[in-house]
Amino acid sequence: MAEAKRRLIERAGGIPVSEAEAHHAHLAFVAIEGEARATxxxxxxxxxxxxxxxxxxxxxxxxxxxxxxxxxxVLIAIGTGGASAGLAKHLRLRLELLLPRQLGRLASGLSDARDALRRRFPDGDARRQALDAALGEGGTLDPFDDGAIDKLPAFLEGAGSENRPETFEIRLSSHDPEELTLRQARLLGRADTIFHDDDVPAEILARARADAVRRPSGHRPTDPDDEPDGLTLILRSPKS
Known part of the structure; x- marks a missing residue:
């Protein structure tokens, strides 16, 4: 167990020292079976x-x-507050199977492409919307697609980068945010503009992006040509 902790520290760039050199350290790891001695x-x-x-x-x-x-x-840390290291490990193993090996290359590629993205999409909102569409499920740069990194050059040249306005309407099943479906939660997280019924609770609206525009349903434009750009979400309260 001590060796595992040592590897963890060295992997993070830390320098392990002995207990006698503890005055040089900031963190300590104790791997001793006896509780009295460990205490x-x-x-x-x-x-x-x-x-x-x-x-x-x-x-x-x-x-x-x-x-x-x-x-x-890309680093994903799974913790349980000490409740169960075994649970954290098995969640990590499941994620290891789901996340493509090329995910790190995609992240590095997007970092290297910042200037190219700014040239392609000078407007910040348009740039974010284009990336949201590309990185979303089934998008050109879907992070769960192991070949997404190979599509990045074409995306930067304009292939598959159209950002057509989208409108979705969903009706909540209850006022409890924990009862949102996965699809509803994803739409809330992606929406640029949300038109909502007056009695939709703030706890549900809080699941949307902080910079998403929120408007009561009565403020929705009557002319389709005046609909906002990006993804618009119509959020209806539960049926009575």
């Missing part, structure tokens, strides 16, 4: 000003370490 050592390290993690003893931990899914530079 004594952890207490001493805390008194020395270190933040302490004690393996398999969450009540003694100042912090916990997540299970990490690495698609450098």
């Amino acid at each position: 004594r050592i952890a207490t001493g390290l805390k008194r020395a000003g270190l933040l302490v993690n004690v393996a398999d003893m969450p009540n003694l931990c100042d912090f916990t370490t997540p299970s990490i899914c690495d698609r450098d530079p």
Whole structure:
């Protein structure tokens, strides 16, 4: 267990030192089976000003370490607050199967393409909308498509980058945001403009992007030509 912690620290760029050199450190990892001894050592390290993690003893931990899914530079950390390291590990293993190996290359490619994206889409809103459409499910740069990185050059040249206005109308099943369907949650997260009934609760509207425009349904344009650009969502309250 101690060796696993050492590898974790070295992988993150840290420098492991011995307990005798603890005055040089900021974090401490204790991997000892006996609770009494682990408690004594952890207490001493805390008194020395270190933040302490004690393996398999969450009540003694100042912090916990997540299970990490690495698609450098994309990192996904899964933590349970010390409740179950095994659960975090198996969630990470499932994600390892789902996330393409090329995901890191796609992220790096998008980073390198920032200037090209600004030239292609000088307007910030248009640029964000185009990327939302391309990175969305089934889009040109769908991150779950292992071949998305190969499509990036064509996307930057304009292929598949049209951003047609879209309008969706959904009716909520209840006022409880936890009862949103996956599709409804995705639409809320993507919407540029939301027209909503007056009694749609703020807790549901809060699931939308912070910069999404929110308007009461009565403010929706009557002329289709005046509809906003990007994705417009009509959000209806539950049927009585």
